[in-house]
Amino acid sequence: MSLLDVDGISIHFGGVQALGGVSLEVHRGEIVGLIGPNGAGKTTFFNCVTGVLKPDSGSIRFDGHDLLPLPTHARAHLGISRTFQNLQLFGGMTVLENLMVAMDAFSHRGMLADAFRLPTARFEERRAQEHAWAILHFLGLKDRAGALAADLAVGHQRRLELGRALMSRPRLLLLDEPAAGLDNKETADLAGLLLRIRERFAVTMLLVDHDMALVMRVCDNIYVLDFGELLTSGTPSSVRQDPEVIRAYLGEGVA
Amino acid sequence: MNPATVRRRGLAFVAVLALGYPLILSDYIRGLAADGLIAGIVVLSLVLITGFVGQISFCQYSFAALGAFTVGSLVGGHHWSFWLALPVGVLFAGVTGALVAIPALRLSGLFLTILTVAVALFFDRYVLAPGTWNSFSNGNANWDVGRPAFLGLHLTGSYAFYLFALGCFTLCALLVWNFRQGKTGRVLRAIRDAEVAAATLGINLTAWKLAAFGVSAALAGFAGAIGAASIGSVSRGSYDLVHSLGIAAIATVMGVGSVAAGAAGGLFYVFGPEILRHTPLSTQWFNLITGGLLIVQLIVTPDGLVPDFQQKLGHLLHHRQAGVGTAPDTVGAGPTAEAAAASEPKAATEAIPAVRRP
Numbered sequence: 001m002s003l004l005d006v007d008g009i010s011i012h013f014g015g016v017q018a019l020g021g022v023s024l025e026v027h028r029g030e031i032v033g034l035i036g037p038n039g040a041g042k043t044t045f046f047n048c049v050t051g052v053l054k055p056d057s058g059s060i061r062f063d064g065h066d067l068l069p070l071p072t073h074a075r076a077h078l079g080i081s082r083t084f085q086n087l088q089l090f091g092g093m094t095v096l097e098n099l100m101v102a103m104d105a106f107s108h109r110g111m112l113a114d115a116f117r118l119p120t121a122r123f124e125e126r127r128a129q130e131h132a133w134a135i136l137h138f139l140g141l142k143d144r145a146g147a148l149a150a151d152l153a154v155g156h157q158r159r160l161e162l163g164r165a166l167m168s169r170p171r172l173l174l175l176d177e178p179a180a181g182l183d184n185k186e187t188a189d190l191a192g193l194l195l196r197i198r199e200r201f202a203v204t205m206l207l208v209d210h211d212m213a214l215v216m217r218v219c220d221n222i223y224v225l226d227f228g229e230l231l232t233s234g235t236p237s238s239v240r241q242d243p244e245v246i247r248a249y250l251g252e253g254v255a
Numbered sequence: 256m257n258p259a260t261v262r263r264r265g266l267a268f269v270a271v272l273a274l275g276y277p278l279i280l281s282d283y284i285r286g287l288a289a290d291g292l293i294a295g296i297v298v299l300s301l302v303l304i305t306g307f308v309g310q311i312s313f314c315q316y317s318f319a320a321l322g323a324f325t326v327g328s329l330v331g332g333h334h335w336s337f338w339l340a341l342p343v344g345v346l347f348a349g350v351t352g353a354l355v356a357i358p359a360l361r362l363s364g365l366f367l368t369i370l371t372v373a374v375a376l377f378f379d380r381y382v383l384a385p386g387t388w389n390s391f392s393n394g395n396a397n398w399d400v401g402r403p404a405f406l407g408l409h410l411t412g413s414y415a416f417y418l419f420a421l422g423c424f425t426l427c428a429l430l431v432w433n434f435r436q437g438k439t440g441r442v443l444r445a446i447r448d449a450e451v452a453a454a455t456l457g458i459n460l461t462a463w464k465l466a467a468f469g470v471s472a473a474l475a476g477f478a479g480a481i482g483a484a485s486i487g488s489v490s491r492g493s494y495d496l497v498h499s500l501g502i503a504a505i506a507t508v509m510g511v512g513s514v515a516a517g518a519a520g521g522l523f524y525v526f527g528p529e530i531l532r533h534t535p536l537s538t539q540w541f542n543l544i545t546g547g548l549l550i551v552q553l554i555v556t557p558d559g560l561v562p563d564f565q566q567k568l569g570h571l572l573h574h575r576q577a578g579v580g581t582a583p584d585t586v587g588a589g590p591t592a593e594a595a596a597a598s599e600p601k602a603a604t605e606a607i608p609a610v611r612r613p
Contacts, residue, residue: 050455076457088452090445101441105457111466114437115430121437168457 003028003204004172009048009058018044019055019228026172031198031205033215033236036225037248042208043085045225046174049206050082051075062172076105081170083161085177085208091150095141095160098149099132102167135163138200139193154181162193166201173203179211191217216240224248261572273421282413286485287525289413289420293482295521296427298506299514300474303431305503306512307440308467309447311368313499314355314375315475320383320494321348322476327489328391331398337484338403344480345473352472353465360461375496388491397490400483416485423481424518427474432514443467497542504545508552510559519561 004026011019019041026032034042047053049060051072060067067075090098107128113121136142139159144152149160158178165173175194179187191214197203209215215222216236224231224239226248232239239245277285297315304312325344329335355374359367381387402410410416434440442463445453454460483489505524509516527545528538556563 052451052455071459072451072454073457073459076455082455084452088449090448090452092448093441093444097441097444101438101445101453101458102456104438104442105453107438109438111434111439111470114439115433117433117437125437164456 005061007059009055011055030220033219033222040225041228079171081165082174089149096145100128103128173205175207285413285417289417291522291525292420292424294524295517296478298520299517300471301506304471307443312371314371316494316499317378318348318472318475319479322479323483326480327398348476349469349473353469356468383491397488510561516561
């Protein structure tokens with residue numbers, strides 16, 4: 001059974017069709033790639049899955065739940081987490097706080113428990129801290145724990161966003177161009193990191209990126225978008241050889 | 256000295272000063288100090304909404320008016336006990352704050368600020384208007400509230416009431432401090448920094464914004480109610496837009512991310528005009544001076560005077576230790592992180608905890 005089942009979603013902005021009947025399936029444990037030229041609708045697709053945008057038609061099911069009526073935060077509670085193409089860190093907060101707040105979002109305690117430092121608050125605070133340190137350790141960011149997120153280098157910021165998305169132990173991780181702004185070596189490290197994350201956290205991933213080397217290396221399945229429509233899909237090797245994909249996206253030299 | 260020791264000694268010094276110094280002051284100055292601390296609670300309400308959530312509110316004294324009027328009407332008009340009327344006033348202000356925040360959910364930044372101006376103007380023109388006032392108060396110019404008794408002590412003496420105001424302020428400051436250190440502070444600041452990201456992490460933006468506005472308004476209402484006891488009566492003056500604007504400007508000057516700025520802002524708000532009274536300048540210069548300070552502060556120290564001062568003092572006290580630079584009380588770099596960075600738990604070096612789902 002597929003974990004994420006998107007069936008024919010369409011969305012228009014004014015007269016422009018951003019997505020036209022896109023269907024996509026992600027199975028448990030897979031890393032699925034979503035590629036396509038700029039403006040193909042990849043980020044729009046992510047926004048539909050996370051609830052930032054509402055598609056005009058089509059359906060999105062996650063683990064048997066119909067996602068469309070649910071607001072963004074409720075989808076997160078089902079186990080969907082994401083990173084952003086333009087980093088969306090909490091810049092005025094420390095690295096450690098950026099991670100802890102992702103765990104806070106899943107705790108049920110309200111302002112009253114904080115106001116009087118009730119035992120639950122102290123217990124959960126400690127647990128969030130320990131979990132955040134474990135993530136920092138995993139990502140190799142321990143020595144930056146007290147720094148403001150805004151002060152980190154871009155490579156570290158990308159890592160932190162990834163870590164923040166992992167804090168809530170998601171079942172599906174949506175990665176929006178995680179390699180943007182990274183150099184070749186950092187991108188190679190990222191590929192290794194993504195594979196280790198899948199192993200360590202048992203998380204399924206949907207990955208949007210421009211970097212072909214990264215997508216081809218880590219993905220089990222690839223979907224190709226062009227002008228809001230699905231061009232083709234398949235394994236990395238079949239997509240690489242698809243003449244239409246080569247023409248539309250990869251360009252002459254790549255094949 | 257490590258930062259924790261510095262902070263502890265600093266707090267002890269402030270406590271001794273706050274308790275002891277008023278003993279040698281006149282009744283009049285003690286009364287002003289109490290009013291300054293009460294205004295400080297209004298500044299704290301702004302710390303919550305502006306410092307954490309990043310929204311500017313120009314109607315905090317309208318909420319204070321709700322607290323004051325409830326207490327005035329119940330104690331002065333219906334002979335309730337002050338202690339019963341107080342929570343009713345706080346609750347009324349808090350609920351109204353949350354209601355005002357409902358349209359605010361769709362607005363942000365400048366538009367939300369304008370909405371708060373509209374709320375303040377509504378209070379000025381309607382609720383505080385003589386006609387409305389008289390129909391509520393049966394034609395009396397003011398409600399007599401008097402001074403309440405606290406644990407058998409009648410708070411009529413100036414020092415006793417000052418201590419009471421100090422206790423109220425400390426309680427509110429502790430609340431805001433605990434919010435800042437805990438989940439509440441992180442969640443609200445996350446909403447301030449990146450709203451969409453906060454929502455995709457699972458934070459219910461609506462619920463948290465309403466709660467923040469409600470608690471902020473409740474704090475302001477609390478200040479209004481205590482203020483009514485301070486004056487001993489409630490009249491319709493002193494809750495208008497100009498007061499709300501003034502306190503917001505002072506909160507910004509002092510540093511709206513800082514809990515200590517609450518005390519500094521409140522005392523400045525009350526003692527500023529008082530000092531001007533003894534100079535050739537008249538008290539009318541106060542707003543002009545505040546405005547000038549605001550401009551200078553925004554250019555020189557965007558975080559506000561108090562966090563800047565704390566940072567400089569911190570550097571001075573332990574300048575030999577390298578790498579300890581963050582301000583002890585600013586919203587951004589909290590001591591939670593500092594303390595945590597210093598005492599990383601053992602668990603970090605162990606494996607990631609087991610995955611919850613199959």
